[in-house]
Amino acid sequence: AQTVTQSQPEMSVQEAETVTLSCTYDTSENNYYLFWYKQPPSRQMILVIRQEAYKQQNATENRFSVNFQKAAKSFSLKISDSQLGDTAMYFCAFMKIPGAQKLVFGQGTRLTINP
């Protein structure tokens, strides 16, 4: 079974700073996807970024980028030029492919951006 671990329960930075959220996972699978989801106070789950395991290039989406280290089973999220709207819970998630494409989530990191 796969497990996902987020070792930082809470983080806090000042607006415009850069912050990195950590995620490690454990799997014996070779083909999978990794995701970062954001859950603001409204409790919607919003996809931030995704990474295919077969791709060596790290995914980027505007101010969000990942550092994917497959051998180390590490998948960190970097948020550049942080904004007040980035305040949310952030969840790392693993999905094995092919198959039922079930998501396995980490415990989450509560990120607060201070003005």
Next chain:
Amino acid sequence: DGGITQSPKYLFRKEGQNVTLSCEQNLNHDAMYWYRQDPGQGLRLIYYSQIVNDFQKGDIAEGYSVSREKKESFPLTVTSAQKNPTAFYLCATRGLLSNQPQHFGDGTRLSIL
């Protein structure tokens, strides 16, 4: 997510009562999922369905039941056998292509009276 509707937004259950949470989607997605979120924790999978009239148990299926009679609908029943039902419940859907992510509804908050 505009294409996934969960209702009601808030639900209260009395002891010994079954309650049903609704999840409807107009995204034409084949797969649907139910997750449970407890305070300060990540999401855990309750049930999922990849096609109509078929569904499988997730990691925490005890005390829950589902049906998938239509592609658009995947209701979750929280039965009286679920002794600790207070949680936030999220429904998700996904298309069949392997590179598609799951999309989530806005959730239902279930509390015990």
